[in-house]
Amino acid sequence: MMPIRYELVPDDQISLVKDLCNELMIYQKSLATFRPELFDGMSFETRMVPSVKNAKANHIIAAMDSDEIVGYVYSNVSPKEVYSSAFATFFDMDSVKGNDVGCLSQFYIKEGYRSMGIGSVLYDESKKWLDSFDGIHDQFIYVSNGNDAALNFYKSKGFKVSHQILDGFITVLRNT
Template sequence: MENLTIEVVKDGNIEQCRELCNELMAFQKSMAVMAPESFDTMTFDTRMKKSYENALASQVIVVKDNGTPVGYVFSTIDNIEHSKNMIPAWAPVEDLTTTKGFYPDWADLPNKVGLLNNLYLRDEYRASGLGSKLFERAMEWLESFDDVDVIFVFVSNGNDAALKFYLSRGFTYSHEVFDGFITAVYKFKNAEPNPR
């Protein structure tokens, strides 16, 4: 861990995160207490690459040890107008009339939101403070958008350590997505009152 670097991907080369993203999906599956088989279709191609390509803006920051990627954080700015009630193919539900989707049913939920999509470090780097550094860098970027007031993070079921991490950093519980398959948390950029 002597030759660690933290680099913002500026050339669009997110392919360097492929292996790490797939490790994250496998980790989430191993932690899941609800529908772990749903993670079988979640990969770099179906999750990160697709989100990166469809976002209004994206940022990927990679941690490297001697030039080898060992962790990353991936954030996006998205217009959710058409995806508020979307059910992805991997979701363990069929009907949103009986369960909540990704976003809360706030009357004033903005169409443009920030998302901290993935934050992952390989095991041996997790107690090093790198996760906090990546989180802080991602939040600086997300909060730099004048027209984005709320940031969401979606935590997979069973990943209690991640949920605790975000709650300890100012995020607030929002709701259970797809009957508890995912927990949604949010944070207002300017500490606005709770809309619920």
């Protein structure tokens, strides 16, 4: 295995992470103890593409082993209203200080590459980018049910559990 390198993925090349994004949805469904069928309608086309389009700014970092993408993190800055839809309202709009929020939206590392420090590098790069926006005070991370490793990882990085949505299908973490 070569040293892992990290590359910024431009918005117009998000299809580079399509396979991993779809793998993430399958992985989340495999861990879900509650309403796993909700993942059946989730894919790169239904989750990432609309999110990238709705965001004011996007940040995708790929972890590369030679020419293979073995992990990625996707963060964005979006108008807070994006997080209120027919699917769910993700947080109390009045609790957000500004008009926009930061979100660490997707994070996935292929099996066999976990517990090697790649997640911490991807997280740190994402957090540095989110923190670079002066007007963004509120940052959120959404963890699907059953993904205790992710929940504990984000807690270890200082995020706090805020609340649950969709009757516990998703746990919302917040930076404050």
